[in-house]
Amino acid sequence: MSDIRKIVILTGAGVSAESGIDTFRAEGGLWEQHRVEDVATPEAFERDPDLVLRFYDMRREAIQTKAPNAAHLALARLDAEWAGDLLIVTQNVDDLHERAGARRVLHMHGEHLSVWCTACDARSRWTETLIERPPCPECGKPALRPDIVWFGEMPYRMDDIFAALEDADLFVSIGTSGAVYPAAGFVRNARELGAATLELNLEPSQGTGWFDEARHGPATQVVSDWVEEILGPPR
Numbered sequence: 001m002s003d004i005r006k007i008v009i010l011t012g013a014g015v016s017a018e019s020g021i022d023t024f025r026a027e028g029g030l031w032e033q034h035r036v037e038d039v040a041t042p043e044a045f046e047r048d049p050d051l052v053l054r055f056y057d058m059r060r061e062a063i064q065t066k067a068p069n070a071a072h073l074a075l076a077r078l079d080a081e082w083a084g085d086l087l088i089v090t091q092n093v094d095d096l097h098e099r100a101g102a103r104r105v106l107h108m109h110g111e112h113l114s115v116w117c118t119a120c121d122a123r124s125r126w127t128e129t130l131i132e133r134p135p136c137p138e139c140g141k142p143a144l145r146p147d148i149v150w151f152g153e154m155p156y157r158m159d160d161i162f163a164a165l166e167d168a169d170l171f172v173s174i175g176t177s178g179a180v181y182p183a184a185g186f187v188r189n190a191r192e193l194g195a196a197t198l199e200l201n202l203e204p205s206q207g208t209g210w211f212d213e214a215r216h217g218p219a220t221q222v223v224s225d226w227v228e229e230i231l232g233p234p235r
């Protein structure tokens with residue numbers, strides 16, 4: 001670890017699973033009894049906005065009842081104590097990294113606690129429901145949608161992510177299936193650019209062969225162990 005200065009971490013559903021947050025089982029699969037294409041695409045929002053808004057209202061309410069787990073807390077400790085560069089790129093749309101105390105977090109797939117105004121393009125923090133079509137805090141128009149990257153939409157801040165991967169000495173993938181692009185390709189980008197690569201996941205992911213090293217087990221265990229290896233035991 002002595003030559004490691006810049007770390008990029010990718011986190012996915014496996015980090016939040018032990019906090020009781022349900023996610024897509026697989027693309028094309030079911031999510032809380034809904035088909036992905038009925039609730040998580042721009043076409044679905046156009047076809048049946050009430051269904052989509054009600055679905056995300058429920059998800060937004062649900063995540064606020066969940067708490068960060070030991071994996072979130074370990075990564076927040078790394079963020080607080082790691083003096084070098086660090087970027088936690090998360091595919092998760094919950095706010096558990098932040099509630100654990102992490103600051104250097106990038107939500108590539110958006111956030112449940114954010115809304116996006118399709119009239120004025122403003123993004124606002126949001127903890128309430130959207131089904132009543134409340135006015136945008138910025139422009140007043142009832143044009144808010146979940147600030148979530150739906151299937152078929154471009155993930156956020158890809159330029160920032162690739163810039164960080166380019167500089168990284170170490171890339172760590174935590175709790176992701178390795179099945180959803182573009183995130184599934186980050187390990188190959190990182191490798192080609194010379195970074196060491198580590199997978200921490202419940203089981204070998206689809207991309208596990210691309211990593212220099214892979215450790216398998218529950219996130220609360222393997223992430224906590226890895227952070228302690230880097231920083232030493234908590235003071």
Ligand SMILES: [Zn+2]
Nearest residue numbers: 117120136139
């Ligand atoms: Zn607006």
